[in-house]
Amino acid sequence: xxxxxxxxxxYIQIARKLEQEVIAQYAPGDGLPSExxxxxxxxxxxxxxxxxxxxxxxxxxxERRHGCGVYVINNQxxxxxxxxxxxxxxxxxxxxxxxxxxxxxxxxxxxxxVAQKLHLAVGDQVIWLESVRSVDSxxxxxxxxxxxxxxxxxxxxxxxxxxxxxxxxxHYGIHLLRTESLITSVxxxxxxxxxxxxxxxxxxxxxxSVNINERDRSxxxxxxxxxxxxxxxxxxxP
Numbered sequence: 001x002x003x004x005x006x007x008x009x010x011y012i013q014i015a016r017k018l019e020q021e022v023i024a025q026y027a028p029g030d031g032l033p034s035e036x037x038x039x040x041x042x043x044x045x046x047x048x049x050x051x052x053x054x055x056x057x058x059x060x061x062x063e064r065r066h067g068c069g070v071y072v073i074n075n076q077x078x079x080x081x082x083x084x085x086x087x088x089x090x091x092x093x094x095x096x097x098x099x100x101x102x103x104x105x106x107x108x109x110x111x112x113x114v115a116q117k118l119h120l121a122v123g124d125q126v127i128w129l130e131s132v133r134s135v136d137s138x139x140x141x142x143x144x145x146x147x148x149x150x151x152x153x154x155x156x157x158x159x160x161x162x163x164x165x166x167x168x169x170x171h172y173g174i175h176l177l178r179t180e181s182l183i184t185s186v187x188x189x190x191x192x193x194x195x196x197x198x199x200x201x202x203x204x205x206x207x208x209s210v211n212i213n214e215r216d217r218s219x220x221x222x223x224x225x226x227x228x229x230x231x232x233x234x235x236x237x238p
Contacts, residue, residue: 014042014052022072032070058199060230100161104130114146117210117222125149127156132195139196140231146222176211183207196228205229
């Protein structure tokens with residue numbers, strides 16, 4: 001049971017108690033007891049307990065994993081941002097396994113920005129792929145890829161999951177290099193917060209990049225990545 005303090009709402013008192021316990025007793029990645037068990041322990045209903053947990057989710061100490069429960073946020077991952085950066089391979093070099101899930105795949109007319117980045121005409125058909133990258137079943141980033149549909153005629157139908165750059169290298173013999181990365185801190189837009197399992201008012205790191213063909217230096221891919229700022233530390237390589 002929680003000892004009630006005058007002047008503090010009950011869920012704030014529980015949040016403070018949980019925060020102290022998590023810091024002292026839990027390691028990054030550890031799971032907490034179920035919300036039902038914690039509500040019984042503190043002698044409150046689940047709604048009150050959930051509000052207390054929400055407070056710690058908001059400050060980036062805990063995260064909810066859909067269908068799995070509440071977990072202590074893992075330490076930040078170091079992500080090298082260089083010419084030959086590939087998400088899957090970069091984490092694999094650190095001994096970290098990642099998973100890529102395609103959530104959207106469409107053929108769209110190129111907007112002015114996409115056309116400019118890929119040296120296309122406005123309205124030319126592009127492939128739009130959007131994928132969620134996860135580590136230990138926890139989403140880390142959302143990546144939007146834009147590619148010229150004419151240059152990759154089979155990609156729309158054949159690519160399903162895994163490293164897109166590895167797929168392009170294997171099927172088209174094109175090795176990609178990053179030429180620019182524009183980094184800003186923004187609030188999640190659209191359904192990004194839901195896909196990243198994070199609060200809507202917690203910022204993400206947005207990285208806009210252009211990848212070129214190593215052979216002829218022509219632009220091949222325009223990418224917009226949104227990283228969970230509490231999970232990723234970007235390391236810039238000149």
